[in-house]
Amino acid sequence: MKTKLRVWRAEKEWSQAELAEAVGVSRQCINAIETGKYDPSLPLAYKIVRVFGKTIEETFLYPDEDSIPSKQKKN
Amino acid sequence: MQETLVTGPFARKQRTMLFVFYGSCGLFAVTAALIERFSGVLRLAAGATAICAGACGLFSLYQFFKATDEFRQAINRRAIEFAFIGSLLASVAIALLRSFGMRDPSPYLIPAVMVAFWSVGLFFSARRFE
Numbered sequence: 001m002k003t004k005l006r007v008w009r010a011e012k013e014w015s016q017a018e019l020a021e022a023v024g025v026s027r028q029c030i031n032a033i034e035t036g037k038y039d040p041s042l043p044l045a046y047k048i049v050r051v052f053g054k055t056i057e058e059t060f061l062y063p064d065e066d067s068i069p070s071k072q073k074k075n
Numbered sequence: 076m077q078e079t080l081v082t083g084p085f086a087r088k089q090r091t092m093l094f095v096f097y098g099s100c101g102l103f104a105v106t107a108a109l110i111e112r113f114s115g116v117l118r119l120a121a122g123a124t125a126i127c128a129g130a131c132g133l134f135s136l137y138q139f140f141k142a143t144d145e146f147r148q149a150i151n152r153r154a155i156e157f158a159f160i161g162s163l164l165a166s167v168a169i170a171l172l173r174s175f176g177m178r179d180p181s182p183y184l185i186p187a188v189m190v191a192f193w194s195v196g197l198f199f200s201a202r203r204f205e
Contacts, residue, residue, distance in 0.1 A: 026144050
């Protein structure tokens with residue numbers, strides 16, 4: 001899943017560590033979310049977007065239905 | 076900077092607990108092996124040391140699992156899944172080999188295999204998220 005976390009963070013001039021501390025997770029967690037290697041849980045996603053005053057839809061970009069593999073579509 | 080299991084996704088306390096766990100496992104293995112070779116007071120001492128090492132290992136493992144964020148919990152979960160499947164396959168393989176005449180393995184073999192699979196799972200899960 002793609003995110004605009006890095007953009008929001010750059011706007012506020014925050015480091016990954018500062019954001020991690022603000023939402024109560026490790027810096028590695030924020031890094032993994034930003035690089036798309038880890039999808040956060042819904043509570044964590046809400047915590048993150050509230051810090052920036054944004055919405056989930058603005059911050060996390062779920063791929064279009066057409067680009068989701070057929071195996072995932074069935075679920 | 077390239078992160079590894081040692082420097083990377085696990086906090087300092089978790090890394091310390093992980094090393095305490097491995098140290099305890101090693102001490103337990105050595106003292107448990109020595110119990111059968113010793114007699115009298117030495118045997119008692121080896122048994123007591125093995126029990127202390129086992130308790131220390133369990134405590135450090137509990138501390139390792141505790142106090143993690145959801146990202147590290149995801150890594151732990153994958154490692155446990157890997158260890159469960161690996162141990163299941165290993166126990167079935169051992170049972171099959173025994174039916175073909177292999178002599179009875181040590182009762183500590185399955186826990187050792189489980190810890191080995193868990194360590195491998197932990198390493199690869201942590202690397203996957205880096």
